[in-house]
Amino acid sequence: MDVLGYDFMIRAMLAAVFTGLAAPVVGTYLVQRRLSLMGDGLGHVAVTGVALGLLTNTSPTWTAIAVAILGAMLIEVIRERSNGGGDVALALLFYGGIAGGVLITGIAGQSASRLQEFLFGSITTISVDDVWITMVLAAAVMVIGLGLGPQLFTVAQDQEFAKVAGLNIRAYNLLLAVLAAVTVTVAMRTVGLLLVSALMIVPVATAQQLSRSFRATLVAAMGVGLVASLGGLLLAAWASYDVPGISPGPTIVLLALAMFAFTWPLGAWLRYRRRQRVPFNELPPLAHHTTGEHPHRHGENCGHAAVPHGDHVDYLHDGHRHAVHGEHYDEH
Amino acid sequence: MLNDDPVLQIVDGTVPIAGRPVLRHVDMTVQRGEFVALMGANGSGKSTLMRAMTGLRPLSRGSVALFGTPLSRFRDWHRIGYVPQRPSAGGGVPTSVWEVVSTGRLTRRRFMRPLLPRDRAAIREALEVVGLADRHRDGVATLSGGQQQRVLIARALAGEPELMLLDEPTAGVDLPNQQALASTLATLKERGVTVVLVAHELGPMAPLLDRAVVMRDGQVAYDGAPLADHEVHGPFFGPGHHHHHQESVRPHLDHVPPVLSPMDAAHEEVQP
Structure with a gap:
């Protein structure tokens, strides 16, 4: 054969x-x-x-x-x-x-x-x-x-x-x-x-x-x-x-089309991720807002994207930007 | 090559667009090392003048000479760095900042040869001058409008030109980016590069100016010491901002394909 x-x-x-x-x-x-x-x-x-x-x-x-x-x-x-x-x-x-x-x-x-x-x-x-x-x-x-x-x-x-x-x-x-x-x-x-x-x-x-x-x-x-x-x-x-x-x-x-169909979702996801991780402007927050009781600790595997913001990172959480401040999180 | 030839000379320049004379009997000379702004209202012919100087718009009368050579016989394109009005970075294939800037090196490269270390150094240097060296691997489309404008300036710089021609480099660019642009142009001026730019408003570039040329209705209305922004829009240089009928009569004088504007909107979204 x-x-x-x-x-x-x-x-x-x-x-x-x-x-x-x-x-x-x-x-x-x-x-x-x-x-x-x-x-x-x-x-x-x-x-x-x-x-x-x-x-x-x-x-x-x-x-x-x-x-x-x-x-x-x-x-x-x-x-x-x-x-x-x-x-x-x-x-x-x-x-x-x-x-x-x-x-x-x-x-x-x-x-x-x-x-x-x-x-x-x-x-x-x-x-x-x-x-x-x-x-x-x-x-x-x-x-x-x-x-x-x-x-x-x-x-x-x-x-x-x-x-x-x-x-x-x-x-x-x-x-x-x-x-x-x-x-x-x-x-x-x-x-x-x-x-x-x-x-x-x-x-x-x-x-x-x-x-x-x-x-x-x-x-x-x-x-x-x-x-x-x-x-x-x-x-x-x-x-x-x-x-x-x-x-x-x-x-x-x-x-060829099958190869496209395979890479397209991957590309879409990569583009989304790259866009999400673009650093925020290095502007100081307008006021000191803290989050209420926070359900968990943000960290490397918490599932929330960490975006560079000046000298620290903000965690993206339901449309909010959470920055570590001592024992609590600030809204940035 | 004689050094005292004017860098740029246009004599009796007349340009019709679709049969209408848009530039009429324009005379203008730029000497080595000068920093000149072409100013004027929308539709006054300032961009057309710039395009006539680069050969993008043919003259129906008169002549243009670059470095003492008539435009038709001019071949030393590496001496010119041209920055078009708006990023045409909207190709269908992702393109890195480095790649766009490297096309500016083409005027210095030998045919069918790879980039030499000298070429790479010039590209890197151009990126450093506009402050985008750390973004050289990024896709151009991911940059903001002001950053894209700086990429185009780096592209022109990569060829190490003696004359920079910039068409509305500040249009639609925010103040921090305008300041970055002004400091880039200041660096060039220190190096003895001749700069001619079209500008509606000078903003942070005002202190760099040696001379202003104000266009009005296709003719040179003023040529001399720098003017403040508000003087250019005085009654003498009209049509002022309320004479809208002037614009509607004229056929499409800015050379930006309107298709590009949705792209800019997309970039705004990327910005935090």
Whole structure:
């Protein structure tokens, strides 16, 4: 029952590792710029590219890349022209992309199931050539995305400051859009065009539950992406012995979402705790109020948060701040 | 590079926004080491003037020169430290104070090279000058509005600039933070850094001033010795605070995307 022995499985694992690592790199910059849905849009546009490949009998991967890059540039132009409010124009582009794709596939005389390979992924039928393309493009995305990290981060962080720092912000915006387009087509074989964005965004959403810096988010998102894509692939492969019909694409995405579902409450709790423990201002209390009879002694394990307040700590107790004062507690 | 070139010179500067002339025939020169405040009412064009000086707003007439070089050919961006009007720290990914400040070092870094010890030292020093060295690992979003403003100043300082341009650094900042800001600027002034800032009210920065430039209706109305806050809002420099029709006619002159204000409200809640 060793799935690892098959050649197609080796190829699939290579593709999964590379896409799982590369997609969150671009995704982190997209989330930073609040463009989480851009990958989705590019995925829709790439459907037309795939269909053009099927129609002209050329490699759907290359036509998808070409069309997705064109789409990315168009989105960037619309965004720049419409001053940030171009979401309707973007939506029109997305619908045009998927409608055009379905129409052209029909004209090409291809069945819907052929298109479905690209819509929902077919990582286990990936060819040797496609594995090479996937690995080279994913490596390129990672080299550019990490190597130009300082520039891309600065532009994503504050466009005006970046411009006054002498960066060509239009070029970097375009670069990020092109990276997103390439990532979309790279991940197309792994999880499919309709789920591409999940592999870019969900790992970032998972990572930032626990991280406090951009770099930590980026690195952790790559880890989550890797675990999700490789783990999802293997999980689907093993599970399909028992339940035929389990495909890797949705398994990968659901595994990533499960990781998010696991970290989100943890992150929410950590944020709550961090916020609660922010020291109080070092102002003296307005008057000396003491608490009445106090039910217990505050201490390390009393269950009440201890917050620094000048030279002592206040214990948070039912909306009150209790500070030790000799044998009793003061209201601070 | 000649040392007696003015640090900043704008000649016959005219800037239209959406077809309306917002800045009209402005001439202004700043010499090395000066501390200049651009003042004036809302909509007088003071922020637009600052943005024209940085190249963020293209001129339709006239010219801007930085350190004697026309803006179009200016490449020594590390000599400029720009502090935009309001923290745009609201990205979707948590970002540490250190990371934001380190982007200010980009103008001095070589392409595709990691941070050198020299860069790290400059970032640390910038954080110390604004008094946030102990918060460098914290997320920017967890800081108060005034502290975020100081982070942006540290970011500009990290590039070790010769000219600091600050757009309304005191807007919406409480008095203790304004005082922290003033002492930071005093440090810079001692080091010989040229400072140009846009301010509605000077507050604790008033003693630092060498010169005030007051804008009125897109033109320079006054350029000379420092003025007290109330003089700037006198009848001559109007439109005063009761001329609200002036503001409503003009298209959106402050450059803050309004989306950012809910963030500030969130920070207030964090404050005890």
